[in-house]
Amino acid sequence: MPMPISGLPESDTPEAAVVVGSPERARNISALLEDSHLVAQNREFVSFTGAWRGTRVLVSSHGVGGPGAVCLFREIAQAGVGKVIRLGTAGSLTEDLSRGDLFIPECAIRDDGVSDQLVPMSFPATAAPETVFSLQRAAESHSEPADRGIVWTRAAFAPEVLSLPVEEYRGAGAKALEMEVATLLVFAAIRRMRAGALLVIDNDARVDDPDVFSYQPNTREVTDGLAKASRIALDALVHQ
Ligand SMILES: O=P(O)(O)O[C@H]1O[C@H](CO)[C@@H](O)[C@H]1O
Numbered sequence: 001m002p003m004p005i006s007g008l009p010e011s012d013t014p015e016a017a018v019v020v021g022s023p024e025r026a027r028n029i030s031a032l033l034e035d036s037h038l039v040a041q042n043r044e045f046v047s048f049t050g051a052w053r054g055t056r057v058l059v060s061s062h063g064v065g066g067p068g069a070v071c072l073f074r075e076i077a078q079a080g081v082g083k084v085i086r087l088g089t090a091g092s093l094t095e096d097l098s099r100g101d102l103f104i105p106e107c108a109i110r111d112d113g114v115s116d117q118l119v120p121m122s123f124p125a126t127a128a129p130e131t132v133f134s135l136q137r138a139a140e141s142h143s144e145p146a147d148r149g150i151v152w153t154r155a156a157f158a159p160e161v162l163s164l165p166v167e168e169y170r171g172a173g174a175k176a177l178e179m180e181v182a183t184l185l186v187f188a189a190i191r192r193m194r195a196g197a198l199l200v201i202d203n204d205a206r207v208d209d210p211d212v213f214s215y216q217p218n219t220r221e222v223t224d225g226l227a228k229a230s231r232i233a234l235d236a237l238v239h240q
């Protein structure tokens with residue numbers, strides 16, 4: 001029977017998965033695989049299988065935000081996925097990271113808006129060390145520098161009347177801002193999956209800017225960064 005939300009088949013799903021926000025990015029990554037097929041499509045969840053350097057992988061999109069993404073994570077866990085890397089974009093919280101740069105989260109701040117309903121907030125959101133090192137090694141083998149550290153996963157893309165603690169988290173050492181990594185890391189730990197993430201910086205998030213047009217995620221640097229990061233994430237996934 002297909003899974004109720006993602007439409008993924010219950011069996012014959014690869015053990016290793018790359019998850020991404022947008023269906024278009026999933027399609028772009030699937031185009032890098034040998035023998036790639038669309039295996040499921042429902043709502044924002046689009047999934048492909050194929051092989052990378054001889055290993056079968058799943059590539060699925062999870063949409064924007066932790067609450068929707070965890071619907072996909074539950075179903076890939078049910079389908080037998082044990083290793084997962086999120087390949088996403090993030091805003092920079094430090095002057096050391098610019099558009100197109102790569103960032104590997106070691107752990108995440110759990111403001112994702114859903115993991116607090118899965119397990120108490122005292123539970124950590126940490127990436128599997130194997131995945132972090134594997135991503136670092138893969139980035140080095142592609143001669144791409146990749147910084148590592150703390151990511152702030154935040155449910156609100158932008159604030160409204162409340163101001164959110166950008167300065168406080170920057171002061172405490174958070175380097176990037178996005179919306180799903182903490183959800184993945186917490187969910188994966190509970191389900192004993194090995195998880196991590198590779199993020200491409202697409203924005204300067206050091207100040208929450210109310211102008212919608214200050215966010216331009218489709219620049220050349222970001223598209224190029226995602227193309228490189230896709231190969232790095234696939235290499236890291238199959239070489240862990
Ligand atoms: O590039 P993706 O993976 O979609 O990730 C980031 O981009 C989206 C916001 O535009 C959020 O999902 C955020 O986490």
Ligand SMILES: O=c1cc[nH]c(=O)[nH]1
Pocket residue numbers: 089090091092157177178179202203204205
């Ligand atoms: O949440 C996000 C994702 C990408 N870039 C940002 O600035 N914020």
